Amino acid sequence: MANMDGSTKPLIIWLGTNTCAGDMLSFLNAKDPGYEELISSIAELRFDYLLSASEGSDAINVLDDLQKNHKAAYILVVEGSIPTRSNGLYSVIGYRNGKAWTALQAVRELGAAARYVVAAGTCAAFGGIYAAAPNPSECVSLQAVLDRKVINVPGCPINPEWMMGTLNHLIQYGEPALDDDNRPKLFYGETIHNLCQRRDYFDNSIFAAKPGEPWCMYKIGCKGPVTYADCPVRQWNGEHLSWPVKANTPCIGCASPEFSDGSVPFFEHLPDVKLPGIKVTANRVGQLTGVVTALGIGAHLIGSILTGRFAETLKKDLPRGSKLKLRQRLKKIH
Numbered sequence: 001m002a003n004m005d006g007s008t009k010p011l012i013i014w015l016g017t018n019t020c021a022g023d024m025l026s027f028l029n030a031k032d033p034g035y036e037e038l039i040s041s042i043a044e045l046r047f048d049y050l051l052s053a054s055e056g057s058d059a060i061n062v063l064d065d066l067q068k069n070h071k072a073a074y075i076l077v078v079e080g081s082i083p084t085r086s087n088g089l090y091s092v093i094g095y096r097n098g099k100a101w102t103a104l105q106a107v108r109e110l111g112a113a114a115r116y117v118v119a120a121g122t123c124a125a126f127g128g129i130y131a132a133a134p135n136p137s138e139c140v141s142l143q144a145v146l147d148r149k150v151i152n153v154p155g156c157p158i159n160p161e162w163m164m165g166t167l168n169h170l171i172q173y174g175e176p177a178l179d180d181d182n183r184p185k186l187f188y189g190e191t192i193h194n195l196c197q198r199r200d201y202f203d204n205s206i207f208a209a210k211p212g213e214p215w216c217m218y219k220i221g222c223k224g225p226v227t228y229a230d231c232p233v234r235q236w237n238g239e240h241l242s243w244p245v246k247a248n249t250p251c252i253g254c255a256s257p258e259f260s261d262g263s264v265p266f267f268e269h270l271p272d273v274k275l276p277g278i279k280v281t282a283n284r285v286g287q288l289t290g291v292v293t294a295l296g297i298g299a300h301l302i303g304s305i306l307t308g309r310f311a312e313t314l315k316k317d318l319p320r321g322s323k324l325k326l327r328q329r330l331k332k333i334h
Helices: 022-027 035-042 056-069 103-113 122-126 160-172 199-203 282-294 299-307 310-317 326-331
Strands: 011-016 044-048 074-079 092-096 099-102 116-120 151-153 273-275 278-280
Touching (some): 011 056, 011 103, 022 116, 035 160, 044 056, 056 092, 056 103, 074 160, 092 103, 099 103, 116 160, 122 151
Parallel strands (some): 011 044, 011 074, 116 151
Antiparallel strands (some): 273 278
């Protein structure tokens, strides 16, 4: 269907509020499709706060035109948290009629007329670093100031494929399946812990003592067990080259709603692991998982097994310190 100005491509606004610009910079590293293909073949990026050729009143006029003449025809992407103190004056998008147009006003007005609203990065999705204590500008998430659904694509910064995939899904198929935090399940459907290449070390209680060691990072603060994202399988750097744990540093949980206040200290051990209906230490999980795997049951079922009738028998019969040798377990995955 053609837009009012005759164009047929889906329209996108990428608005920056309180942001370090990291999400857009990461997005520019997208491949297959890349940024160039997006703006030349897939969609029309009418406004990009970082890369727009227009400035001043000309740029604001573009936003005004989209809001008035293209209702329900554009996707609004917001990067950054929303300052609310002093009626939002801590983040000003530009000036209209000689008056400051704040990010708070802009996202409410543009969001009301958009077909979809997408929060790019953890700051927009959940408040993030800008909303961390003491939060002098009283920053909040995009959802907190909008009375409509916001699709959250968190990460600090986002993986470019998370955003590119979400935008393409919206354009081609409509809204993707979302979790309870309105994140696309396609990218945030599993914990980093469950997808991690070092999960086997966790199951066998083989833990790194300091950053730089090639073992499970759980004991030195890894937030993988409580963070939903596919970083281990998708990886980063434009060529799927690496991710924090592969670089021998713990996951800091940057895609979580609790980031960053709820993730600090970054290098402090999580006190325990929460599995469905039970709470056990990492060492205990390692022991139990070793026995379960020896019985020919997949380690990914450990949570449900521990909550069933078999759990008590398994715990009672478990020899002290019992676990499979690392080389025996590795044979099954290599």
